[in-house]
Amino acid sequence: MTLEKKTLTILNETIAPGESKEVNFDVANLHTSTPVNVPIIIERSKRVGPTVLFTAGIHGDEVNGIEIVRQIIAKGINKPKIGTIICIPVINIFGFLNLTREFPDGRDLNRMFPGSPKGSLASRVAHKLVTEIIPHVDYVMDFHTGGSGRFNAPQIRIIEGEIELKQLAKIFGAPFVLYSKNLNKSxxxxxxxxxxxxxxxxxGKSVHIDDVVTNSGVNGAKRVLKHLGMLNVAFKASIPKKDCxxxxxxxxxxxxxxxxxxxxAKINSKVAKGDLLGNITDPYGKLNFFVKAPNSGYIINVNESPIVYQGDALFHISTKLNDKN
Structure with missing residues (x-):
């Protein structure tokens, strides 16, 4: 970890120790020529320490992630005891305006990294984030939600074998930590x-705000900041009620x-093989198919859509736990 210098320069703006500043992350105007401002909120302590970046809204319809970062700012959790905290509540401001996942060019920003200064709109935003912001930070917390009506249990996703990430995930204290591979261009x-x-x-799920999910994200952020020595003395980091x-x-x-x-079946619940998870019916009273658990495990995602098609994902269920934690 490289501790910050006396001054921090981001997007041609200089932020001194102990200073607060809102910097504009501008990429392109709307098609009406209206400027689109993506605020970056930067808070610096006078004391040297790590730099942490909080991001949300890579997908414009993932409102619950945006709400988590909003609360971190609104409550003053982003005012660090030491070091610097940078918050970008809405990266994909274009998608957020229309509550859509993608950019206006139809691309998924989370498949466009590290981007290009001469590429599509999404690619240019990815490139600017990677070249202008990421070089200054030591840690990143990126907040997402489930999509297409599928509700995710609060969870941290990391790759297996990274000791520091595993430690930080345990400290964050979400109910679940899911080992998943890093996707290309994410x-x-x-x-x-x-x-x-x-x-x-x-x-949570897209276009929805859930208090339990929000609290899990905010409390997890506080725990990590406390671990890094950055949590302001005005706040306390709670101990998770259960182990991850x-x-x-x-x-x-x-x-x-x-x-x-x-x-x-309820989100977060543990089910046994053969347990009833839900049922599929037709409008005419002829079909009533019972969906049962193919194995024992935890329910970490539930499809909350009232209408499904053959092949749609209904439940995400654990099949193998890592008990060596």
Whole structure:
């Protein structure tokens, strides 16, 4: 970890120790020529310490992640005891304006990293984030939600074998830690290649705000900041009620029929093989198919859509735990 210099220069703005500043991350105007300002909120302590970046809204419809970073700012948690905290609540401001996942060019920002200064709009935003912001930070916490009506249990996703990430994930204290590979051209993979430890938080579903998910994200952020010696003395970091469950492997239970769907298994719950998870019916009273657990495990995602098609993902269930934690 490289501790910050006396002055910090981001996007041609200089922020001195002890200073607060809002910097504009501008990339392109709307098609009406209206400027689009993406605020970056920077808070610096007078005391030297790490630099932590909080990001959300890589996908514009993932409002719950944005709400977590908003609360971190609104409550003053982003005012560090030592070091610097940088918050970008909405990276994909274009998608957020329309509550859509993608950029106006139809691209998924989280598949465009590290980007290009001469590429598509999404690629240019990715490039600017990687070249202008990431070089200044030591740790990243990136907040996401489930998509397409699928509700994620609060969870941290990391790759297996990274000791520091595993330690930070345990400290964060979400109910689940899911081992998952870094996807090519994702923000997480790019940070990994640049040796910037990133915790990816998933919780809730798109276009929705859930208090339990929000509290899990905010409390986890406070715990990590306390671990780094950065949490302001005005705040306390709570102890998680339960130990994290580390999930080594998992699978999706998919719909065998199209129809009307109602889940009976609850998010976060532990089920046994053969337990009833939900049922699929048709509008005419002829079909009533019972969805049962193919194995014992924890339910970490539930599809909350009332209508499903054959092959749709209904439940994400753990298949193998990592008990050596």
């Amino acid at each position: 923000f997480r993979n790019t940070c990994f290649k640049l040796n910037k430890p990133l915790l990816l938080f998933e919780g 469950v580390f999930i080594k492997d998992s699978k999706w239970v998919r719909a065998k029929f199209s129809g009307m769907f109602k889940a009976s």
